[in-house]
Amino acid sequence: MPTIEEIRGAARGLEERVHRTPVVTSSALNELFGADLVLKAELFQKTGSFKVRGLLTKLLRLSPAQQQRGVITVSAGNAACALAWAARSAGVPATVVMPATAVPVKVAAARADGAAVELVDGDLIAAYERIRDERGLTGVHPFDDEDVITGHGSLGLELLADRPDLGTVMVPVGGGGLISGVAAAVKQLRPEIRVIGIEPEQADVVSRSLAAGEPQKLPTARSVADGLAAPVCGTLTLPLIQQYVDEVVRVSEAALVDATRLVMSRTKLALEPAAAAPVAALLEGRVQPAGVTALVVSGGNLDVTKLTL
Template sequence: MLLTQADIDGAVGDLSGVMRRTPMIASRTLSERIGCDVWLKCENLQRTGSFKPRGAYLRISRLTPEERVRGVVAASAGNHAQGVAWSATQLGITARVYMPTGAALPKIAATKAYGAEVVLEGTTVDEALVAARRYAEETGAVLIHPFDHLDIVAGQATVGVEILEQLPDVDAIVVPLGGGGLLAGILAAVKPRRPDVTVVGVQAAEAAAWPRSLAQGHPIAVTAMNTIADGIAVARPGDIPFAHVSRFVDAVVTVNEESLSTALLLMLERAKLVVEPAGVAGVAAIMSGAVDLSGRVCVVASGGNIDPLLLSHVSTHGLTAAGRFLTVSATVSDRPGGLIALLELLRDLGTNVVDVVHSRVANGLELDEVAVTVSVETRGPEHQREVCGALSEAGFLRE
């Protein structure tokens, strides 16, 4: 159940010249914010936009000629789907991918563009995986599991190999955690060579199967998940990843949705990197204080495939969480100049008005009053407090 050094060396050799050696980028913003030397391992810049092709290509490339003829099948919310589709096409093998009905449209389109047949089934990756297993049993197609296979974990281990080569004096590595293939691979590559390196897995709090599983000593499925980080929304840890994680990991922590959106916004604004919610879980962990580290820290940005519509929504949520976007409900006089007085005050306070909704029929209004919901851009939490205080003092806000 555990990778050997020979397994990892073999993966490095087989993937050489196929996978990109993704960059390791220093982040001054994160370093200053958390007080240690932070570097980003940019797997969002890997082929197909995530680390997934490492394991998918390795697994598919090792199929026998008889297996290749039968084709491959997979289940994924998007990143593994694209990794399998791209890898199978590169190797001249047919691929079918089952995706949840709610999968992001750009991920569905990309998977098709990479050459796979896409079938939408189920509402979660786990339900799609049931359909993929059934198809494999009926047709003989080889199931390419997203994380629960030694070749998959070995492929992901090459990320850990690169981290040690690019940042040889690394003190800690923070890794997004879903089914566990990436974390297991990094642990297998790093811990035998550098047992002193702290390795931390990060889950979305609304899809966190690992903490309870580790406490009980075996994989346990969660019954419900609700997170923007669809790439790590996996109900049950894989058996093979669990064997590695339970033996080697130093800690597994969780982050909430607000932390994920704030981290995504920071990556866009300051690092100039497009990273999906699952991919910023590690950044969210160090920004929110979910994990306390020191020295030289590598955070893996595991993927960058995000629906533009979700990006817009998450960016707005992140701006709100960061104190950069404020919506207030004010009451103004239903007389000429009533609304202007509110807007002029907001102007004088240095805000930028984004949206105004004007209503005469809101509950609790007097005959000569109007309810106004106004959204403004602000400079941060302190500025928001200043704005709210001034609006309250001027009589626009009611208790």
Template sequence: MTVTLERIKKAKETIENSIKRTPLIECPTLEEEFGGKVFFKLENLQKTGSFKVRGALNRIANLTEEEKKRGVIASSAGNHAQGIALGATAQGIKATIVMPETAPIAKVAATKGYGGQVVLHGSVYDDAFAKACEIQKETGAVFLHPFDDDDVIAGQGTIGLEILEDANDIDTVLVPIGGGGILAGIATAVKSLNPNIRVIGVESENAASMTEALKNGECCEVCAQPTIADGIAVKKVGCKTLELVKKYVDEVVTVSEAEIAEAILFLMEKSKVVAEGAGATPLAAILAGKIDCKNKKTCAVVSGGNIDINLVERVLNRALINKGRRYQFKVKVHDRFGEIEKLLGLLTANRANVLHITQSMYNGDLGITMQEVTLVMECSDIQHRDRVLEKIREAGYEIK
């Protein structure tokens, strides 16, 4: 068996009453900046907060009665887990899901809430996969692969059908890459309907497994580094997904951690969209200038919104720092009445906000009558930040 347009259409009929029809929204801000229309396919609004439920439900719907009695087991970074737990519980099937110990707390809790039995093992998806294979051999449960499975790929491909139903004049579709299931499915659907549409995959440069597989012409394992795009932190892509990517995908690009963080901030601030790291990678590629959007209609698939709330502040803080909107610096001041007020007055006069301030005399390099002040200020952009720093220097302060 293989994945075809007909199989994807069948998957759509199978799952359409069990999933949400997610919206395709336009982002006018990006058109102003990049000279082309950009749309977001909001799979973060999907049931379970991720596209993964599509493939999971389609796979479960194709289980035989004998397989249902054996129960199912899956490995997942979190989103596939929730889809499997939801679908299996609805049909009274026992579901065990192995997740990395580093999986976001919210994804673990949600999987348990949907009725799945969770086993935590390893630091990345591939560790969880190996453990799931062990348990499968011991229990005889049916293993439901998160991406290298025809029914799963077909389920994810239904996103491509929806995109073209809502906007059949799209020029480019950008899709996140982990194991390759969503990219393979969408690419198969889109290219089968219109071969002229460019399909581009986007992955974290910290886990560029598809880039490496395409370079070598075969599935191979990469040394994945930690990434805020935990949902696509996969060391090795699927063999089935790789062949479909070779056939249908035009290009694969990678994005950095800083670029992903900036995209998460943009989506939240400009579009009021909450996306996890994996879901923000297509926009990250646009913002980083790695995709040509000029005079084109581009669709970026926001694949999920299950970001760990404990991570949000860190990600946004880093993005704000990178954009010059938060800045920490040190200055030496005389240890006498009114000196701190004078320094803060410079920031106030130049419309910079103070987020944090500390002062200390416990530095051996300081003169006996001096103190060191550490400030974190908030500015509107890099240009504003630089103007404020220049005013501080003009006032005679040395900035570290």
């Protein structure tokens, strides 16, 4: 369980390395929902998502020997690009295992930041473990890692500093890394603030894990919000969610699409569907805003190759 001092230490380590992303408002959204909403625009973060906060924190805390040997992760998207950038920033060699079907622009982005990309047909985890062991690399989990979670807590500290009047924080949920860090930071300083997670109905592994009281695994996890389609809930993230998160709600695929279009049209923020999950929850009435409500806009890595004539 990351303490508030550990989260503050991670935030200091990230200063001048990552962006302090802005908190913006939209009168159009406020009028539509009859609420006082603020948007934490993490889509403006390095590599276009929040993930660099946690992954860079992890790399900075490795031993010199581990840094020299290099790191490896497995990801089809945002975590791959974030680790590649973080590794270059920290001067650490990085390998990323990605599916052969990964979006070409994301493969190209990881390679552009210097990562060795291994494209794999078949079992990604088996390939990841084999390469890790053969090369003596340090594995970096995309979300279920104490240092990664602690780094994500820096986002919560920024929210509290910029908007001390917060009443509610709404956070997209995949495997639980982001909401674990944000909730740990917010609740240790301001336990009265509500923290609510939002996940897709078709990828609801955290809701199922909370109901079961232990981490669950989904046979399939597919959603238009691919950044939230984690097939497993973390063994580290679940206890933090149980302790610090007030509620996790599910939203439909249709609401995710509608929310993405709504935010783009009303705010001109080019967010990805995963980042629209909080607005989807408002559209479907799954959450009633209380006080100033922060919506974490977690990323903006759209597949622009689909914008064709």
